[in-house]
Amino acid sequence: MNAKSISAQWRPAAILGLLVLLLIAPFVLPTYPLSVLTEILIFTLFAMSLNILLGYAGLPSLGHSAFFGTGGYAVGLLAKYLGTPAPLALLIAVVAGIALALITGPFVLRTHGAYFLILTLSLTQVLFGIVWLWRRVTGGDDGLPGIPTPKLPFLLGRVSDTANFYYLTLIVVGIAIATIAWVVRSPFGLALVGIRENERYLEGLGYPTWTLKYVAYALAGGYGALAGGLFAYFKGFVGPGQISWLLAGEGMVMVILGGAGTFWGPAIGTILVLLLRYEVSAFTQRWVMILGIVFILTVLLLPQGIVRLPNRIREIRAQLRREAPLPRPTAPAHHTPSERAVERVIERS
Amino acid sequence: MAVPALQLEHVSKVIGGLTILEDISLTVQPGERRAIIGPNGAGKTTLLNVIAGFLPATRGRVLVFGRDVTKLPAHRRVDVGLLKTNQQPAVFHELTTRQNILIALLRGRHSPLGLGGLVERDREIQRLAEQVLEEWGLLDVSDVEVRHLPHGYQRRVELAARFALRPKLLLLDEPAAGLAVDEIPAFIERLKQLPRDMTVVLVEHSMRVVFSFADRITVLHHGAVLADGTPDEIQQNEDVQAAYLAGAMRGRDAGAA
Amino acid sequence: MPVNTASLVIGLSYASLLFLVSVGLSVVFGLMRFVNLATGSLYLIGGYIGWSVARSTGNFFLALIAGALAALVVGVLIERGFLQRLHRKELLQVCLTLGVAYIVQDVTRWIWGGDPLRLRPPELLRGSMELFGSVVPIYRVALIGIGALLAVLVWYLLERTKWGAYVRAGVDDLEMVQCLGINARRVFAIVFSLGALLCGLGGALGTPVTGVAPGTDIQLQLMALIVVVLGGLGSVTGAIVASIVVALVDTIVRTFWPEASFFAVWALAALVLIVRPQGLLGRAA
Numbered sequence: 001m002n003a004k005s006i007s008a009q010w011r012p013a014a015i016l017g018l019l020v021l022l023l024i025a026p027f028v029l030p031t032y033p034l035s036v037l038t039e040i041l042i043f044t045l046f047a048m049s050l051n052i053l054l055g056y057a058g059l060p061s062l063g064h065s066a067f068f069g070t071g072g073y074a075v076g077l078l079a080k081y082l083g084t085p086a087p088l089a090l091l092i093a094v095v096a097g098i099a100l101a102l103i104t105g106p107f108v109l110r111t112h113g114a115y116f117l118i119l120t121l122s123l124t125q126v127l128f129g130i131v132w133l134w135r136r137v138t139g140g141d142d143g144l145p146g147i148p149t150p151k152l153p154f155l156l157g158r159v160s161d162t163a164n165f166y167y168l169t170l171i172v173v174g175i176a177i178a179t180i181a182w183v184v185r186s187p188f189g190l191a192l193v194g195i196r197e198n199e200r201y202l203e204g205l206g207y208p209t210w211t212l213k214y215v216a217y218a219l220a221g222g223y224g225a226l227a228g229g230l231f232a233y234f235k236g237f238v239g240p241g242q243i244s245w246l247l248a249g250e251g252m253v254m255v256i257l258g259g260a261g262t263f264w265g266p267a268i269g270t271i272l273v274l275l276l277r278y279e280v281s282a283f284t285q286r287w288v289m290i291l292g293i294v295f296i297l298t299v300l301l302l303p304q305g306i307v308r309l310p311n312r313i314r315e316i317r318a319q320l321r322r323e324a325p326l327p328r329p330t331a332p333a334h335h336t337p338s339e340r341a342v343e344r345v346i347e348r349s
Numbered sequence: 350m351a352v353p354a355l356q357l358e359h360v361s362k363v364i365g366g367l368t369i370l371e372d373i374s375l376t377v378q379p380g381e382r383r384a385i386i387g388p389n390g391a392g393k394t395t396l397l398n399v400i401a402g403f404l405p406a407t408r409g410r411v412l413v414f415g416r417d418v419t420k421l422p423a424h425r426r427v428d429v430g431l432l433k434t435n436q437q438p439a440v441f442h443e444l445t446t447r448q449n450i451l452i453a454l455l456r457g458r459h460s461p462l463g464l465g466g467l468v469e470r471d472r473e474i475q476r477l478a479e480q481v482l483e484e485w486g487l488l489d490v491s492d493v494e495v496r497h498l499p500h501g502y503q504r505r506v507e508l509a510a511r512f513a514l515r516p517k518l519l520l521l522d523e524p525a526a527g528l529a530v531d532e533i534p535a536f537i538e539r540l541k542q543l544p545r546d547m548t549v550v551l552v553e554h555s556m557r558v559v560f561s562f563a564d565r566i567t568v569l570h571h572g573a574v575l576a577d578g579t580p581d582e583i584q585q586n587e588d589v590q591a592a593y594l595a596g597a598m599r600g601r602d603a604g605a606a
Numbered sequence: 607m608p609v610n611t612a613s614l615v616i617g618l619s620y621a622s623l624l625f626l627v628s629v630g631l632s633v634v635f636g637l638m639r640f641v642n643l644a645t646g647s648l649y650l651i652g653g654y655i656g657w658s659v660a661r662s663t664g665n666f667f668l669a670l671i672a673g674a675l676a677a678l679v680v681g682v683l684i685e686r687g688f689l690q691r692l693h694r695k696e697l698l699q700v701c702l703t704l705g706v707a708y709i710v711q712d713v714t715r716w717i718w719g720g721d722p723l724r725l726r727p728p729e730l731l732r733g734s735m736e737l738f739g740s741v742v743p744i745y746r747v748a749l750i751g752i753g754a755l756l757a758v759l760v761w762y763l764l765e766r767t768k769w770g771a772y773v774r775a776g777v778d779d780l781e782m783v784q785c786l787g788i789n790a791r792r793v794f795a796i797v798f799s800l801g802a803l804l805c806g807l808g809g810a811l812g813t814p815v816t817g818v819a820p821g822t823d824i825q826l827q828l829m830a831l832i833v834v835v836l837g838g839l840g841s842v843t844g845a846i847v848a849s850i851v852v853a854l855v856d857t858i859v860r861t862f863w864p865e866a867s868f869f870a871v872w873a874l875a876a877l878v879l880i881v882r883p884q885g886l887l888g889r890a891a
Contacts, residue, residue, distance in 0.1 A: 060696040107880045114639050114696050115879075118835050122876040125828070129869025185467045187455040194452050197441035200403065204439055206427030206456045206514065246824075249643075249704055256701045289712035295705030299698045300688070 022170055026163035035234075038166045040274050041173045042230045047254040047266030048180050049223030054252065055261030056184055057216045058196025060113065062248050063120030066104075066127050067097045067221045069243030071228030073131065076144035076238035086150030090172065090229045097225020101218040109213050121245055128243045143239025147232055169230055176226055181263060183219065192216055196261070257298050259305020268306050352415040354379045354518050354548035355400065360409035362392070362399055362572075369395045371573045373409070377518075377548060377565075384551045384559040387569035388592070393552040394436065396569065397520045400550070401433040402426045413518055427456070430517030436526055438507040442496035446487050446506050449495055450478045453510035477513075485509040500527045519543075521551045525558050537561050560584075568592075611740035613857050619746040619815065621853035622753020626808030627826050628833035629760055629845045630801015636777040636840015638794055641696055643703040644684060646827025647710035648677040648802050652809025653818030654714050657723050660813075666728035670810045677806020678799055680710070685798045690791065707823060715820050722819035745814055752811065756804070757846050764842050773797060777840035832875045 026034055046068055053059040071093035078084035078092060108119045131138045138144065151164045152171075159167070183189055191212055194202035203209045232238040241247070254273050259265025276294065280287040302309060355377040362370040369392045377383045385393050398404040400411055402423035410419045413429045433439075440449055451468060454477050468474065482488045485505055490498060495506055504524065511519065525536055533555065540562050543549060553559050559566065559580075566583045568576040576586045583589055631645045656673030660666055684706060692698050726732065727745035734741045764770035772793050809818065816822060833852050837844025852871050860867040 054697060060700070062700065111879070113694075114635065114641050114839075115835075117641060117696055117700070118831060119876070119879045121831065122835070122872055122879060125872035126869065126876050129866070129872060133866055133869065182467065185469065187458045187468055190448065190452055190455060190468055193444065193448075194441055197443055198439070200423075201435070201439040201441065202452070203422070203424045204401065204403075204427070204433055204435075205453050205510065206424045208422075208424050245828075249700070252697065253701055253704060256697055260697060286712060286716070289709050289716075292705040292708030292712065295701050295708065296688070299692070299702040299705070303695075303698055 019174075026159060026166055031160065031162050034162050034166055036274065036278055038162075038169050038234060039231075040271055041166075041169050042227050042234060043251075043254065043270045043274060044267045045173045045176050045230070046224060046227035047251055047258070047270045048177060048263075049220045049227060050251045051255045051260060051266045052180070052184070052192070052216055052220040052223070054255050055259075055265070056189060056192040056196060057213055059213065059217070060117045060252075061120045061220075062117045062245060062252060063108075063122075063124035064220070064224055064251050065243050065245060065248035066120075066124040067100060067224030068228035068231070068247060068251075069127065069131070069238075069240075070096050070100050070221075071225030071230075072232035072238035072242045073138065073144070074225065075229040075232040076147050077137070079147045080144055086168075086233065090226060093225045093229035094222045097221040097223075097228075098218045100225075101221030102214075105214050105217045109210065109217065121248070124243060124245050124248060128240055128245070131243060132240050139239075141240055143237055143241075145237045147236045147238065149233055149236060165234065169234070172226070172230060176223055180223065184263060188212070188215070193261070253295055257294070257306060259307035262305060262307045265305045265307040272306070351379055353377060353412070354381065354414060355550065356410075356412040356415075357400070358410040358412070360396075360399060360411065361407050362395055362404060363407045364395075364404075369572050370399065371571075373569075373572075373574055375567055375574065375577065377550060379414075379548055380545055382549045382551065382562055382564045384553060384563035384566045385569060386553065386556075386559055386566060387575070390571075391569040392572040393569055394522055395572075397433060397522050397550070397552055401431060401520055427514065430515070431520070432511045432514055432516040432518075433520035434504075434507055434511060434522055434524060436523045438500070438503040440495045440503050440506050440510070443494055445492050445494055446498070446502075447478055447482065447491040449506050449510055450481050450487075450513060453513040454478055454481070456514060481509055481513050485512075501532060504528075516547060518548045518550070521549065521553070523553055524551070525553055525555045533557060611738045612742050613861055614854075615737065615740075615742040615746050615750065617854040617857035618850065619749040619753070620857060621849040622749045622756075623808050623812045623816065623826075624829055624833050624853055625753055625757055625846060625849040626804045626811070628830040628837075628849060629757075629842060630798070630804055631830050632834040632837060632845045633764070633773065633777070633797050633840055633842070634794070634801055635834055637773065637797060638689075639694060639696070639839075640689060640692075641699045641703070642684075643700055643827060644706040644710065645801075645805060645830050646823035646825070647707045648681060648805035649809040649812070649826045650710060650714055650818060650823040651680055652677045652806030653813045653816075653822065654718050654723070654809075655806075656810030657718075657725050657813055657818060660725050666725075669725070670807060673810025674803050674807040677809065678803040681802020681805070682795075682799050684802075685795055689798070707827070711820055711823060718818075720820055722817040722822075723813070724817040725813040727814045749811060749815065756807075757842075760804075761842050761846070769793075774840075829871070832871055836875055836878055 022037075025037060029037065046064070049067075050061065050064045053061045053064070074093040074096040075086075075089050078089040084092070104123050108116060108123065111119050132140055134140070135142075149161065149165050150168060151161065152168050155164050155167060184192070191202065191207055194205075194207065195209055195212060199209050228242060231242065250273065254269035255266045256269065257265075257272055258267065258269025272294070273291070276287060276291050280290055284290070298306070302312060304312070353376045355375075357373050357375050360370060360373045361368065373396065375383075385396065387393055395404065399406050400413075402418065402421060402425075406419060410417055412418065413426065413431050416429055418426050418429060418431075441452065444452070451474065454474055455468065458474075479488075482491050485508070487502070487505060487509060490502060495503055498506070504527075508524075524540075525533060528536055537558055540549075540551075540558070551559070551563065563580060565578065566576075566580055567574060568583060568586075568589050570592050575592060576583060576589050578586070627645060627649050631642055634640050634642060652673035655676040656669040659672040660669035663669070684703075688702055689699075692702065727748075731745040731748050733744055735744050735747065736742075737747065762770075764773055776790055776793055812818075816826075829852065833845060833848045836852065837846075837848030852874070855874060856867045856871050859870040863870075
């Protein structure tokens with residue numbers, strides 16, 4: 001029995017254990033750590049939604065905060081102008097996120113790699129600008145304060161308000177994460193990994209790669225907006241900072257730290273980044289620097305993320321023992337420069 | 350007269366002002382094994398990519414089993430039974446052998462909204478994958494990431510994935526490239542065992558492979574068809590000899606012959 | 607239209623700074639598809655070091671050299687230490703250079719505090735002069751001159767020398783260049799270092815104009831990204847043209863709708879990318 005199937009065996013038990021811990025957390029934790037935990041849940045959803053693009057489909061988006069902010073503003077505007085109840089408002093937030101993705105998708109998906117990165121960033125900045133300047137509706141840089149925190153009716157009076165919103169977040173995020181798990185383990189999810197690995201090869205197997213990317217982009221947008229909507233309720237406020245590209249960059253770092261393309265990696269990365277921010281800042285002002293050092297160390301030592309740390313250790317130990325379980329790959333087929341040039345022209349077109 | 354498996358009508362391809370293919374017309378009958386040969390830079394790989402839809406033809410038409418596919422994107426051409434292998438095996442390096450096969454088998458089941466159940470719970474697909482792995486002698490390496498496999502295995506994974514999609518017209522782009530000289534006879538045997546109702550178009554540098562496998566040979570030179578005929582005719586053709594064959598045969602197969 | 611000589615001078619002097627910051631980024635980007643989000647940090651370093659040196663020695667010229675050299679050192683450290691192993695891994699590049707940016711921002715805040723610092727131009731270039739009937743600051747005019755001079759220099763280096771031909775060939779097709787037996791790694795290292803040098807010089811030169819403060823790095827970083835995508839990755843001419851376009855749009859919009867100037871530039875970038883994903887002067891990617 002190999003390591004993978006052993007961990008697969010334990011997976012249900014581990015998830016159950018985690019769930020129990022999360023359920024009893026409000027009875028154990030004081031208010032402040034509980035609100036940090038709430039934030040971790042929300043950003044885990046954000047990072048996991050981004051991971052659909054970064055990790056699975058291999059699309060390096062630096063503009064995912066656009067969806068987060070869209071969800072936040074959807075919730076904020078609905079609460080301010082219409083007093084929409086939370087479940088409906090969150091649903092509309094998701095729809096708004098998907099809509100934004102469907103509108104911008106045809107443009108950004110024309111590009112690849114670094115270009116994709118910068119185009120998603122540009123569009124996010126434009127959205128940021130619209131929100132910033134359209135003061136009459138969005139409140140400009142003052143944002144929209146006073147968003148009432150929704151509460152679970154069946155828990156009213158039984159637990160504190162913080163715990164009540166925590167449970168609400170846990171339910172929404174839990175359901176969302178379960179559906180993400182389902183998406184990435186479906187044939188669609190496997191196809192996305194194929195796109196990341198080599199889009200052209202996948203197309204050669206008869207997959208409509210563009211459509212797949214478009215759907216992935218829309219899904220990521222929807223989940224990202226859901227996280228943003230929850231965050232707006234959590235803070236009771238939505239402002240341009242929730243669209244800022246710095247947030248997108250932080251999301252990207254969360255995903256990479258934990259392990260892009262792994263299911264639980266983004267959760268680990270989120271916990272790490274947020275704990276660094278809140279805990280380290282409590283005893284040193286230099287937490288920004290420490291965060292920067294963590295980023296760099298991750299890239300250098302664990303480019304595949306913390307989640308893959310056990311694998312990495314196993315690899316290193318195997319190397320030390322000079323185990324070579326399989327023959328080394330032979331040298332790639334001979335290519336003349338002209339053939340390669342033609343191949344690359346094809347890749348580009 | 351049966352509908353030809355592949356027809357090219359006056360196909361040209363211009364990339365960045367450079368004419369790579371010029372007015373190519375050829376017809377391949379169902380079940381035929383056609384080799385396309387020519388010196389480096391003759392446009393063989395480009396031609397396969399135009400047929401497979403990875404490159405749009407600048408002019409001309411491509412018909413597969415009588416259907417005009419000129420305007421179809423590559424993934425839609427798989428629907429008419431057209432599949433292609435790559436010079437570098439077209440496999441997903443960070444996926445396991447099994448996942449590579451699964452991706453092929455799952456084509457069409459990904460239904461754009463991602464709704465299709467979990468891959469690992471799909472017993473039918475898992476059984477099929479197991480079958481394919483066994484058939485191609487890949488069971489031992491089924492859970493190894495393909496990047497760890499030697500070149501020959503990667504080629505096998507590539508072919509297995511394509512055969513899982515039941516090709517009717519198979520384009521092989523230098524399948525023998527990267528094989529060691531002593532692997533070539535076995536490889537030729539494998540090619541000969543391909544089902545007879547499958548049409549094969551082969552681009553290959555190894556003349557041993559070409560002449561022991563092809564029913565007809567098309568010679569490309571500077572992006573145009575120089576000659577077209579049976580292996581014997583091609584061998585006799587003086588133009589071909591002058592342009593290419595003699596030198597290539599001396600250079601490439603002297604050691605192996 | 608409030609476009610007069612004064613706003614033109616302000617715009618073009620800003621363009622000079624943008625060019626200095628973005629040309630290295632652009633060429634490195636074109637050469638290696640490398641996304642360097644620490645470009646703004648190099649500007650910041652140049653600015654702060656320049657400020658300190660000018661403060662302690664009173665010599666502006668020395669400040670420029672020190673600022674440029676400081677950025678060069680940090681640039682070489684980044685290049686030597688990290689960049690080679692991250693070829694074509696955009697995600698890791700972003701993560702790493704963002705990490706560097708965080709560290710630089712925090713260290714500089716530690717040393718120089720959070721207040722904006724401004725440098726006075728050297729005596730020779732203080733005050734204003736009359737140009738085509740408008741009164742304009744002399745230092746701004748000088749900046750335009752320096753920027754133009756350096757632009758010509760860089761352009762000549764890349765477009766007219768043999769070494770520049772290697773770089774341009776590398777932008778077109780890196781593997782091809784390696785086939786020709788050119789040491790692409792060394793070319794890349796030199797380009798990266800020169801880019802860092804220009805960034806630092808820009809930072810020192812810009813201190814009398816933009817000032818330097820935590821946040822200057824982010825602002826310049828974003829502007830440089832816009833210039834690079836607008837101009838087309840790897841194109842020096844593109845970087846020159848885009849610097850001017852961006853700076854002028856920014857300046858003009860600023861005169862009648864100050865708040866919107868920053869976003870107008872982004873809207874422009876998004877629009878150009880949607881119409882021409884390869885940028886104004888870039889080649890198809």
